[in-house]
Amino acid sequence: FALSFKQDVDIEGGWKVGEPVPYSALTKAFSLIEATTKRLEKTAILTSFLLLVIQRSAKDDPKSLLQSVYLCINRLSPDYIGVELGIGESLLVKAIGESTGRNISLIKADLKKEGDLGLVAMNSKNSQKTLFKPKPLTVPFVFSKLRDIALSAGHSSQAKKVSIITKLLAACQDFEAKYIVRSLEGKLRIGNAERSVLVSLAHAAVLAERERSGKKWSTEQLATRLEEGANVIKSVYSELPTYDEVIPALLEVGIDGLREKCKLTPGVPLKPMLAKPTKAIGEVLDRFENKRFTCEYKYDGERAQVHKLEDGTVCVFSRNSEDMSKKYPDLVEQLPKCIKESTKSFVLDAEAVAIDRETGKLMPFQELSKRKRKDVRVEDIKVRVCLFAFDLLYLNGEPLLQQSLIDRRALLRDHFIPVPGEFEFAKSNDGETTDEIQTFLEESVKDGCEGLMVKMLDTDASFYEPSRRSVNWLKLKKDYLAGVGDSLDLVVVGGYYGKGKRTNVYGAFLLACYDSDSEEFQTICKIGTGFSEEVLQTHYDELKPLELEKPRRDIKVGGAKPDIWFEPKVVWEVLTADLSLSPIYTAAQGLIEDRGVSLRFPRYLRIRDDKSAADATGPEQIAEMYERQALSQTKGKSKKGGD
Ligand code: ATP
Numbered sequence: 081f082a083l084s085f086k087q088d089v090d091i092e093g094g095w096k097v098g099e100p101v102p103y104s105a106l107t108k109a110f111s112l113i114e115a116t117t118k119r120l121e122k123t124a125i126l127t128s129f130l131l132l133v134i135q136r137s138a139k140d141d142p143k144s145l146l147q148s149v150y151l152c153i154n155r156l157s158p159d160y161i162g163v164e165l166g167i168g169e170s171l172l173v174k175a176i177g178e179s180t181g182r183n184i185s186l187i188k189a190d191l192k193k194e195g196d197l198g199l200v201a202m203n204s205k206n207s208q209k210t211l212f213k214p215k216p217l218t219v220p221f222v223f224s225k226l227r228d229i230a231l232s233a234g235h236s237s238q239a240k241k242v243s244i245i246t247k248l249l250a251a252c253q254d255f256e257a258k259y260i261v262r263s264l265e266g267k268l269r270i271g272n273a274e275r276s277v278l279v280s281l282a283h284a285a286v287l288a289e290r291e292r293s294g295k296k297w298s299t300e301q302l303a304t305r306l307e308e309g310a311n312v313i314k315s316v317y318s319e320l321p322t323y324d325e326v327i328p329a330l331l332e333v334g335i336d337g338l339r340e341k342c343k344l345t346p347g348v349p350l351k352p353m354l355a356k357p358t359k360a361i362g363e364v365l366d367r368f369e370n371k372r373f374t375c376e377y378k379y380d381g382e383r384a385q386v387h388k389l390e391d392g393t394v395c396v397f398s399r400n401s402e403d404m405s406k407k408y409p410d411l412v413e414q415l416p417k418c419i420k421e422s423t424k425s426f427v428l429d430a431e432a433v434a435i436d437r438e439t440g441k442l443m444p445f446q447e448l449s450k451r452k453r454k455d456v457r458v459e460d461i462k463v464r465v466c467l468f469a470f471d472l473l474y475l476n477g478e479p480l481l482q483q484s485l486i487d488r489r490a491l492l493r494d495h496f497i498p499v500p501g502e503f504e505f506a507k508s509n510d511g512e513t514t515d516e517i518q519t520f521l522e523e524s525v526k527d528g529c530e531g532l533m534v535k536m537l538d539t540d541a542s543f544y545e546p547s548r549r550s551v552n553w554l555k556l557k558k559d560y561l562a563g564v565g566d567s568l569d570l571v572v573v574g575g576y577y578g579k580g581k582r583t584n585v586y587g588a589f590l591l592a593c594y595d596s597d598s599e600e601f602q603t604i605c606k607i608g609t610g611f612s613e614e615v616l617q618t619h620y621d622e623l624k625p626l627e628l629e630k631p632r633r634d635i636k637v638g639g640a641k642p643d644i645w646f647e648p649k650v651v652w653e654v655l656t657a658d659l660s661l662s663p664i665y666t667a668a669q670g671l672i673e674d675r676g677v678s679l680r681f682p683r684y685l686r687i688r689d690d691k692s693a694a695d696a697t698g699p700e701q702i703a704e705m706y707e708r709q710a711l712s713q714t715k716g717k718s719k720k721g722g723d
Contacts, residue, residue, distance in 0.1 A: 098138040103217035107255040114270040130284035142328035147223040154268045158322040159401040166266035175245035180204040195630045202258035214251040282309035309335045318546040344479040346387040349397035351547030355555040357566040372537040376508045377529045381433030418503035423495040429471035442528035470506035485542035531557035568697040572650045574642025585620040590642040594696040601635045604667035610684030639664035651688040657681040659706045668699035
């Protein structure tokens with residue numbers, strides 16, 4: 081916290097209380113953050129900037145801080161509202177050309193050399209002679225223009241976007257063009273994850289409070305307050321992931337009042353709780369020794385968080401907080417008859433699973449993925465779904481996250497009415513012996529499920545942990561038991577040209593995991609098996625527009641040499657025979673030893689379009705898998721020796 085204490089970062093933007101935040105102050109902070117690789121320093125720089133924003137905001141003005149934070153995470157609204165940037169390269173090149181008078185082909189040549197359109201925009205601007213100094217840009221102005229761009233639709237929208245961007249660029253000075261262009265592209269590339277932004281926000285709020293109150297805290301007291309503040313904001317945000325609510329509340333009631341003020345609210349999807357993989361029933365029993373637990377079917381569908389608001393509105397959200405109400409109008413339509421009259425508002429955690437209505441048989445995920453993603457009309461639906469509810473997170477005005485699973489489950493069963501084939505409670509079994517679990521596992525597989533979810537029931541440890549991959553939820557998949565190991569979700573970062581029959585498509589791919597601490601992609605394997613010709617064509621069509629000549633700077637390449645690089649965006653689920661150490665790949669490098677970890681005989685399973693690149697498997701999970709494998713091999717050997 082050393083730097084946060086000193087607050088000696090020079091981003092003084094010279095603005096007065098009540099004036100709009102200058103965009104130059106924000107971009108100065110960005111450039112300082114980008115220039116360092118040290119996490120604490122990045123946090124401290126942003127803290128200093130946000131502290132200035134808080135101190136200089138007029139009373140009752142949460143907007144300055146809100147918009148500044150949104151620009152720091154490169155978003156314009158909460159996730160679930162989905163006002164997105166991500167403007168195409170050609171449109172931006174055109175706007176840079178128009179605002180600087182430079183030839184498009186020169187801009188493209190620079191882009192090839194630099195690999196960063198933001199930098200090209202900044203250099204193009206700075207080499208241009210201007211007679212008049214433009215009026216300085218402000219955070220509210222830039223924010224509103226970015227929103228106009230993101231929201232403009234219709235056939236003349238391209239021209240409108242170019243015109244707004246051209247005007248914005250014309251007003252840019254110093255670093256501003258670089259970051260405006262990067263924001264528009266949808267990638268800020270300053271190496272500051274949202275988690276760090278939350279920490280800076282908390283630190284700035286604590287420091288502002290200290291100055292306002294004139295309290296004299298010792299260094300230890302301050303350190304404790306900063307840490308507590310960060311924990312409060314992280315936990316509040318995981319329950320209510322919208323800055324639109326959290327920031328005004330933070331300014332109004334301060335860190336100490338935040339938990340009381342910001343609670344899970346129907347209509348705002350929370351980040352779901354996730355499970356840890358286990359390889360054997362023995363491992364489950366070790367983990368839950370002397371504890372009560374329950375086994376539930378692990379359905380093979382898509383996670384669906386279903387919200388009902390007091391006014392009757394029903395929304396369905398994906399694992400990634402995307403609004404899927406338009407993908408599942410049938411679920412929304414089916415639901416009312418499954419809700420008891422006394423159930424006025426709720427948040428359900430559930431799995432939507434494809435089902436054959438004639439036979440009642442569950443269908444695999446592949447069947448579900450045949451459904452259209454948007455604007456589905458109930459009368460056109462061919463693949464029907466059943467909702468399997470496994471948790472209740474909110475009921476009639478009360479968040480239930482802190483209650484035990486036993487209580488939440490009882491409330492769920494009391495307040496809803498199962499309708500076979502449409503709405504059911506996840507099948508569960510509270511048996512505790514290996515035999516009971518084994519039998520239930522086999523049953524689940526026979527019924528078309530992936531295996532079991534084993535969940536803690538004990539009252540003191542079974543609260544709902546949003547966004548955590550928790551040891552209180554274990555997944556036991558049939559694949560693990562066959563000795564194949566857990567599947568991984570990996571990002572496609574490179575491609576190899578195909579040979580023979582595959583010359584018109586990519587024949588193999590370079591995959592990477594994602595380290596959310598350093599915000600980098602670490603290469604893990606080359607994969608060329610498990611693909612049908614048809615699938616390869618689909619991948620080609622999806623990946624071709626993402627081609628890059630050079631690896632992006634946030635890809636830790638190692639010795640991998642694909643023929644072509646991709647924008648890291650597409651996530652695949654992959655199985656592997658086992659993991660080995662590798663001098664070529666960089667995954668989990670430094671966690672086990674200097675070499676990275678690689679997958680042996682990786683096999684493609686499916687696209688995970690419910691996951692973004694930042695949701696890919698992380699290096700700690702990979703190191704954990706490697707270590708577990710090493711452990712089971714030693715155990716296996718000593719067992720053999722014993723025989
Ligand atoms: P994967 O789906 O590949 O297992 P994941 O990262 O999406 O991985 P995990 O935490 O690993 O999520 O597994 C939990 C997922 O299993 C949930 O996100 C949910 O979609 C699904 N699921 C199916 N049945 C249940 C259940 N009874 N309880 C909880 N989750 C379930």
